[in-house]
Amino acid sequence: MPFSYKGCGTMLLHIRQRNEQAEAFATLWVTCVYMPVLPLKRYYVQFVAGNAGNYTYHILRKTRLNIFEVMQAYWLGWIFNPLTLLLPFFPMIFIESMGRPEPVRITAGCIGAIACIARGIQLGVKFANNREPVKKGE
Numbered sequence: 001m002p003f004s005y006k007g008c009g010t011m012l013l014h015i016r017q018r019n020e021q022a023e024a025f026a027t028l029w030v031t032c033v034y035m036p037v038l039p040l041k042r043y044y045v046q047f048v049a050g051n052a053g054n055y056t057y058h059i060l061r062k063t064r065l066n067i068f069e070v071m072q073a074y075w076l077g078w079i080f081n082p083l084t085l086l087l088p089f090f091p092m093i094f095i096e097s098m099g100r101p102e103p104v105r106i107t108a109g110c111i112g113a114i115a116c117i118a119r120g121i122q123l124g125v126k127f128a129n130n131r132e133p134v135k136k137g138e
Contacts, residue, residue: 012045018047025066
């Protein structure tokens, strides 16, 4: 089942449509530095609360890959998230090319840094909320 070292390996990603019984669809991906590379399988799993806030899961059945979810994972992982992390730096480049005075560059740099930190916190919270559960018996 899923195994990764520093984000490289296989992971359950794109966990969708949880219901009252904590059952959801999850896709098994080959990942490289937490970026989705290749979808392998899609499962219907049930999550069970474990020790120290961890979750375990039981595979209920295997389902077909959903092309919409695959495309959405590629969009978020390879285009949207990198763009939102780099976007704050574009105003700094533009201001630098205009030869603006130092206080404007410092202000733009601070705004860009704050935006990057906020986006990093947002991604960290999202990752923590959707972290891969530990499978029982592993």
